[in-house]
Amino acid sequence: MxxxxxxxxxxxxxxxxxxxxxxxxxxxxxxxxxxxxxxxxxxxxxxxxxxxxxxxxxxxxxxxxxxxxxxxxxxxxxxxxxxxxxxxxxxxxxxxxxxxxxxxxxxxxxxxxxxxxxxxxxxxxxxxxxxxxxxxxxxxxxxxxxxxxxxxxxxxxxxxxxxxxxxxxxxxxxxxxxxxxxxxxxxxxxxxxxxxxxxxxxxxxxxxxxxxxxxxxxxxxxxxxxxxxxxxxxxxxxxxxxxxxxxxxxxxxxxxGRYPASAKAAASHTGALVGSEKVYSAVFKQKGIIRIDNLEEFLNMLSIMHSGKIPCGKRIAILATSGGSGVMLADKCAHYGLDVVPLQEETRLALAALLPDFASTANPVDITSAIITQPGLLEQCAQIVIKDPGVDMMIVAYWTEFGNRSILNQMIRVEQSTNKPVFNLIWGPEKAAQEAMHYMNNNLIPAGREVDFIIKSMATLAEYHIFVQSRKETTMLGPEIPINAREKAAVLLNNLGPGTRLSEHTAKQVLRAYGIPTTREQLATTMEEALAAAETIGYPVVMKIESPDILHKTDAGGVLLNIRTPEEVTTGLHQLLNNARVYKADADIKGVLVQQMLPDNGIEMIVGISKDSTFGSTVLVGLGGIFVEALEDVALRVAPVSPLDAQEMLSELKGQRVLDGLRGRLPADKQALLDIIQRLSRLAVDFPQIAELDINPLIVFPKGEGACAADALIAME
Structure with a gap:
């Protein structure tokens, strides 16, 4: 619809x-x-x-x-x-x-x-x-x-x-x-x-x-x-x-339902990594849904949004009446992803002209208890700081006494004079603080006592604004899909029964139809074909058992690397067939796959498709190899995945630093990886009957050198 x-x-x-x-x-x-x-x-x-x-x-x-x-x-x-x-x-x-x-x-x-x-x-x-x-x-x-x-x-x-x-x-x-x-x-x-x-x-x-x-x-x-x-x-x-x-x-x-009982692990790595909660979280990120964990956060965000003053960035200024509280607030801001930015020199000079010598004009600003002896000082300092062009929002922390509305009225005027959000963190005896918050609330001024809820609310709204703006400003285009991709893949995917699994060789044909690079390879059913394939591809080669019934070939002893001579091909063929029969005696063995040995200068990633019962096809990316399920460092989105969605997926990975180049390694070709994520998304949209698809590993080479699918499997719904 x-x-x-x-x-x-x-x-x-x-x-x-x-x-x-x-x-x-x-x-x-x-x-x-x-x-x-x-x-x-x-x-x-x-x-x-x-x-x-x-x-x-x-x-x-x-x-x-x-x-x-x-x-x-x-x-x-x-x-x-x-x-x-x-x-x-x-x-x-x-x-x-x-x-x-x-x-x-x-x-x-x-x-x-x-x-x-x-x-x-x-x-x-x-x-x-x-x-x-x-x-x-x-x-x-x-x-x-x-x-x-x-x-x-x-x-x-x-x-x-x-x-x-x-x-x-x-x-x-x-x-x-x-x-x-x-x-x-x-x-x-x-x-x-x-x-x-x-x-x-x-x-x-x-x-x-x-x-x-x-x-x-x-x-x-x-x-x-x-x-x-x-x-x-x-x-x-x-x-x-x-x-x-x-x-x-x-x-x-x-x-x-953030922590439901784990569902039965699927046959593929992708299926095992995708659960209902992860899909909901991905959908919320993809569509800009603000997830709230408690009512206090909700109320704080409502108090900010009613005036339309959603923070336009993550740069926050802190004003506090004590240095210790300012430092504590700075720590909390950093924890929730806000930037406690240096104030501009002009701002600091203007503050210094008002504050006593023992105050601090750095961010966080320590305005000291001088606000008690200098009427109007809090308002003056707040006005100076909130006008700093490098500040997107401000939190002001102060003590209040019962019945004292002078300070509160100063902050009401500050909030009414700016288009940036200002949140009041009010401390004091229970009765005085409650009265102050009630007074501020009735004047529609954001105010509260719980530090974590306040700062998390401001950070969440800043992220929301950034998300909305990114959708308005993006002009990125996805990769061009081969014109006959769907028709080629349909020959291989249509009319397959539920639960059908495609072998690696067939799965890679589907990937190539959508422009996803794969290893050069040939399927051999005899010793002669295996030797000829190795000669054609060029030594060294990789040899793998080819069977839709053996999905995780490494576990079955079904993978041999760095085969360098015809003699090793002969020995390897016998070894692979014997290992397969021991692992699964009734497995449907299609032969042995002989493929190019990829250079070792790439990063192993996993990309794939999984099917969610609520949202349909999802696309996943993460660090690949044998530790993928142990690390669970993955990001996913519901298909179709936009170019911006794909970029955000990579930015969510804890291991993204590996892609950027770590310990002398060259930066990886992230554009090639982004390209493959979107090609998979198109495949998922075109063939919703795909229940699971794994490319693991996808080898991502240094920047400008592309990426290549070294292994793949597809299971049909």
């Missing part, structure tokens, strides 16, 4: 967020019940549309005519809330379909989350929605809140917030009802207004990604947050994330 198709698909969500009429099946007037809360809230909070309670046990509810059934309602119904027992839910949903209701929210639980019987009923819901085009939120959800039209189609958000300092700010999606509501309440207390809040429930029809796409397209939503446990359709999520990126809307997600 293209982005255009997704946007068209999202139009069907309008009845859930902007209904003109709402029916509540199973309605009651008891605000303590899920069936009563939306009726009470909708009538009391100013919803402008029609509200139709449906319950055969009542004639009226809260002064509204109560209908015995949905079909008795005379006019159209845009949205229906179902709040009846599980045994009655499917019948109610069928009534909605008969009535022509376009959106349904099902509060009721007792479906896929409880066992097979419930799962079968939920599958029937999904089928009914697919057949009719009706959209379902839930079941087993808390519903939807939308501030734009006082839509209280839920049983958790039952009243409009008293304090909204930043209206129409945050859209939030949660796959946990209770946890999501707890997050809602804490964010609401800060005064950050919600555009929408959605509890997704079991996602029988509408999924997390639908709501993400809707909010990405919604002009009232500025920032999107969410609690995510897992996705059903990774491609839909990728499209929604692209929409958010295109519309300049940061997406901040808490992703649960």
């Amino acid at each position: 293209s982005n255009t198709d997704l946007q068209s698909d999202l139009k069907s969500l309008v009845p859930l967020f902007k209904p003109e009429s709402i029916a509540i099946i199973g309605a009651s007037s008891n605000p303590a019940k899920p069936s009563g809360q939306p009726l009470v809230a909708l009538t009391q909070c100013g919803f402008k549309g029609h509200v139709y309670p449906v319950n055969p046990n009542y004639r009226t509810l809260l002064g509204l005519h109560c209908y015995p059934s949905l079909t008795d309602i005379p006019g159209p119904v845009d949205l229906c809330i179902i709040a009846v027992p599980a045994r009655m839910t499917l019948t109610a949903l069928e009534e909605c379909a008969a009535k022509g209701v376009r959106g349904v929210i099902i509060f009721t639980s007792g479906f896929a989350e409880v066992g097979n019987e419930g799962a079968i009923i939920q599958q029937q819901m999904t089928a009914l929605a697919r057949k009719t085009g009706m959209r379902i939120c839930g079941p087993n959800c808390m519903g939807i809140f939308s501030a734009q039209n006082a839509l209280m189609a839920n049983f958790a958000v039952t009243e409009l917030p008293d304090k909204v300092l930043v209206p129409d700010y945050l859209g939030f999606i949660s796959q946990s009802g209770g946890f999501g509501v707890a997050i809602y309440e804490m964010i609401k207390e800060k005064g950050y207004g919600f555009s929408h809040f959605v509890s997704t429930g079991n996602e029988a029809n509408l999924e997390f990604s639908h709501y993400l796409g809707y909010m990405a397209a919604d002009n009232k939503t500025r920032v999107i947050g969410g609690y995510l446990e897992g996705l059903k359709d990774g491609q839909k999520f990728l499209q929604a994330a692209d929409m958010a990126l295109a519309n300049n809307k940061p997406v901040m997600l808490m992703k649960a």
